[in-house]
Amino acid sequence: MINSRVVNASRIILAILFIFSGVTKWIDPAGSQIKFTEYFHAFGADALVPLAWPMAVAVPAMELFIGLMLALGIYRRFFAWASLIFMSFFTLLTFVIWQFVPVSDCGCFGDFLKLGNGETFAKNLVFMVPALLFFLGRGIKGCTTGNESTVVLLFAAWSLLMPLYAATHLPLLDFLPYGEGADIKTAMSIPEGADAGEHRTRLLYRDRQTGEKKLFEINDTTWWDDTRWEYLSTEHEVIREGYTPAIASFSAVDAYGTERGGEILSHDGYIALVTVRSLDEAADPSFGENLDILRGYAGCGVETVIATQLDLKAVSDVVGGGILCLNMDETQLKSMVRSKSGVMFLNDGVVVAKRNMLRELPQICGRSPEEVVSSERRRIVSAMAIYAFVGLAIAGGYLVMRKNGSKFVTSVKSDNFTTEL
Numbered sequence: 228m229i230n231s232r233v234v235n236a237s238r239i240i241l242a243i244l245f246i247f248s249g250v251t252k253w254i255d256p257a258g259s260q261i262k263f264t265e266y267f268h269a270f271g272a273d274a275l276v277p278l279a280w281p282m283a284v285a286v287p288a289m290e291l292f293i294g295l296m297l298a299l300g301i302y303r304r305f306f307a308w309a310s311l312i313f314m315s316f317f318t319l320l321t322f323v324i325w326q327f328v329p330v331s332d333c334g335c336f337g338d339f340l341k342l343g344n345g346e347t348f349a350k351n352l353v354f355m356v357p358a359l360l361f362f363l364g365r366g367i368k369g370c371t372t373g374n375e376s377t378v379v380l381l382f383a384a385w386s387l388l389m390p391l392y393a394a395t396h397l398p399l400l401d402f403l404p405y406g407e408g409a410d411i412k413t414a415m416s417i418p419e420g421a422d423a424g425e426h427r428t429r430l431l432y433r434d435r436q437t438g439e440k441k442l443f444e445i446n447d448t449t450w451w452d453d454t455r456w457e458y459l460s461t462e463h464e465v466i467r468e469g470y471t472p473a474i475a476s477f478s479a480v481d482a483y484g485t486e487r488g489g490e491i492l493s494h495d496g497y498i499a500l501v502t503v504r505s506l507d508e509a510a511d512p513s514f515g516e517n518l519d520i521l522r523g524y525a526g527c528g529v530e531t532v533i534a535t536q537l538d539l540k541a542v543s544d545v546v547g548g549g550i551l552c553l554n555m556d557e558t559q560l561k562s563m564v565r566s567k568s569g570v571m572f573l574n575d576g577v578v579v580a581k582r583n584m585l586r587e588l589p590q591i592c593g594r595s596p597e598e599v600v601s602s603e604r605r606r607i608v609s610a611m612a613i614y615a616f617v618g619l620a621i622a623g624g625y626l627v628m629r630k631n632g633s634k635f636v637t638s639v640k641s642d643n644f645t646t647e648l
Contacts, residue, residue, distance in 0.1 A: 229360060229363055229364040231364070233360060233364070234360060234361055234363075234364030234365075235300075236357075237356075237357035237358070237360040237361040237364070238297050238298075238300065238303075238357075238361045239297075239298065240354070240357040241294070241297050241310050241314075241354070241357050241358060241361060242294045242295070242297035242298035243294070243298075244294070244354055245290045245291070245293045245294030245297060245310070245313075246290075246291055246294035246295065246298070247294075247336070248287075248290050248294075248335055248336060249287045249288070249289075249290030249291030249292075249293075249294055249386075250287075250291060251336040251337040251338075251339040251340065251402075252283075252286070252287035252290070252334070252335075252336070252337040253287035253288055253290070253291050253386070253389055253390050254337070254389060254390075254393065254398050254399065254400045254402075255337055255338065255393060255398040255400070255401075255402065255565065256280075256283040256284050256287065256390040256393050256394055256398075257283070257393070257394070257398070257561070257565035257566070258283075258334075258337050258338050258398075258403075258565065259282075259283035259286070259287060259334065259337065260279045260280050260282075260283035261279075261561060262334030263278075263279035263282050263283055264276055264279045265330060265334075265460055266324075266328075266330060267279065268459050268460060269324075269328045269330050270328060280394075283390070284387070284390045284391065284394060287390060288386040288387050288390055289386075290313075291386045292382060292383055292386040293306060293309055293310055293313065295382050295386070295618075295622070296379065296382070297310060297361075298622075299378070299622060299625060299626070301375050301378060301379065301625075302375060302379070303365055304365045304366070307361050307362045307365035308362070308365075310358055310361065310362075311358050311359065311361075311362045314351065314354060314355055314358040315355070315358075317351055318348070318351040318352060318355055321333060321344065321347045321348040321351050322348050324344050324347075324348075325344035325345050325347070325348045330344065332344070332347075333347040335347055335350075337402060338402040338403050339402045374625065374628055378621065378625045381621050382618075382621060385617060385618055385621065388614070389614060393565070395583070395586070396566075396582075396583050396586055397564065397565055397566060397569065397581055397582065397583055398565060399607050399610055399611055400607070400611070401581075403562050404473035404474050404562075405474075405562060405563045405564075405571065405578055405581075406578065407578055407579065407580060407581065407600050407603045407604060407607075408577070408578065408579075408600045408604070409577065409578045410576060410577050411474060411477055411492055411573075411576045411577070411578065412492050412493075412576040414472060414473040414474040415472050415473075415474045415475070415476070415477060416472060417470050417472055418470065421469070421470035422469040422470055423469045423470060424465065424466075424467045424468050424469020424470065424471070425465075425466040425467040425469070426463065426464065426465055426466060426471075426475070427463075427464040427466055428445045428461065428462070428463050428464075428475070429442045429443060429444055429445065429461075429462045429464070430442065430443045430445065430450055430458065430460075430461055430462075430556065431443075431458075431459040431460045431461070431462060432450050432456040432457060432458055432459060433456070433457045433459055434455060434456060435454070435455050435456065435457055436455060440459065441456075442462065445476075445478075445556070448480075448484070451538070451554055452538070453536065453537050453538055454538065458536065458557045460558075461556070461558040476488075476559075477489075477491075477492060477559075478555065478556065478559075479491060479532075479534055479553040479554070479555050480553060480554045480555075481539075481551070481552075481553055481554075482539050482540075482552070487551075487553055491532065491573065491576075492573070492575075492576035493575070493576065494530065494573070494575070495575060496528050496529070496530070496574065496575075497524075497528060497529040497530070497572060497573070497574050497579075497591055497596075498529070498530050498531075498532055498572070498573045498574075499521045499524065499529055499530070499531045499532070499570050499571075499572055499591075500532050500534055500563070500570065500571045500572075500573055501518070501521070501531060501532065501533045501534065501550075501568070501569070501570045501584060502533075502534050502535070502555075502560045502563060502564045502566075502568065502569050502570070502571065502584075503533055503534070503535040503537065503542055503546070503567075503568050504535065504536065504537070504557065504560055504561070504567045504568065505567040505568060506537065506541060506542070506545055508567045508568040508584070508585065509542065509545045509546055509568055510545055511568075511585055513584070513585040513586075514568055514584050514585060515546075517570070517584050517585075517588055518531075518546060518547075518550075518584075520588055521570070521588070522549070522550075524591060524592055526592075527591070527592035527593060529572075529591055529592065531550050531551075532550070532551045532552075532553060533546060533550055533551065533552045533553065534552075534553050534554075534555040534560060534563075535552065535553075535554065535555070535560070536554065536555060536556065536557035536560060539552045539553075539554060563581075564581055564583075566583040566584070566585070568583070568584040568585065569581060569582060569583050569584050570582050570584055570588065572589070572591060572599070574596040575596075577596060577600075579591075579596045579599040579600050579603070580599050580600070580603050589602070589603065
């Protein structure tokens with residue numbers, strides 16, 4: 228029989244892995260959606276793309292939930308099976324991706340930590356060891372309070388709240404280089420003397436008429452015709468390694484083909500850069516109301532610009548005239564603001580605030596960039612603190628009850644789910 232300390236140590240190691248993996252994706256479901264979509268295209272399963280969004284919410288929430296249950300030692304037998312099945316499936320999947328599917332990275336830890344496909348497979352092989360040890364020792368004694376089912380339901384709901392909030396607003400934590408306070412010009416710069424290397428970026432589109440997939444160079448304007456070309460992914464090729472800035476470029480082109488990105492970043496004063504990736508959302512009444520608010524901000528020196536990968540005339544017809552519309556790469560738009568329609572407030576190239584365009588906008592007029600950034604960070608910290616407090620309260624309450632009124636049980640009777648630990 229496996230030593231109980233080894234089994235419990237394996238359980239805690241798994242809990243840390245599942246919680247870390249879950250949180251890094253769970254905080255940003257839109258990023259997970261992009262990765263799932265990339266996987267489906269790579270496997271040729273385009274029909275499954277509509278599942279990318281529900282999976283982006285469900286999979287990280289499930290990882291976090293399993294990790295929390297492992298950490299608390301609730302229903303040991305059930306979650307020993309769950310963690311082993313989860314690890315086995317993704318170990319096999321990452322092997323297939325590593326060997327046969329050209330996806331740049333697994334997305335296992337969201338945008339917080341990038342791992343190559345080979346590294347991901349090796350990582351999963353290592354963690355299969357504690358998964359097997361915990362599974363083999365799943366019958367070792369534990370303790371119960373009789374309130375496990377309540378705790379399970381509370382944590383299941385708690386695990387879903389953050390991704391659902393991020394889905395309807397924006398992620399509270401931004402692991403990409405466009406977070407509040409980020410200086411885009413600095414993020415694009417290469418230190419003096421550093422080797423810039425040589426890179427190539429191409430865009431993969433599908434011809435809506437023939438179904439043919441085609442790669443375009445970044446400066447090729449053919450893909451601007453979104454009535455014919457459907458965006459699939461962006462491919463980055465490293466021809467020669469060198470220093471890679473956090474932001475490779477900030478390109479924005481007007482209807483005449485003139486580059487305006489530098490002009491936006493060097494603008495002295497506030498710019499409300501509204502991102503539009505969906506005409507349906509641009510036609511939403513809430514979007515129109517917020518756009519009217521932004522138009523009103525012109526009185527205090529805020530200039531509004533629309534950035535989109537869609538046809539400029541089509542967007543202009545939906546939002547109305549009087550606002551400069553520019554074309555940007557869709558991947559860049561997704562990196563700047565995760566929602567399909569959002570707004571990023573800039574001041575001299577520094578990100579001061581971001582919002583979903585269907586939600587309440589921040590107060591900008593009459594406030595310095597430093598005040599706005601500070602206010603946004605306080606809002607984020609407060610929301611995260613409240614959310615963490617609720618989770619800790621649930622876990623703490625359960626542990627106190629277990630300490631004061633626990634009884635030891637074994638998980639011998641696998642058919643009786645309610646008494647297993």
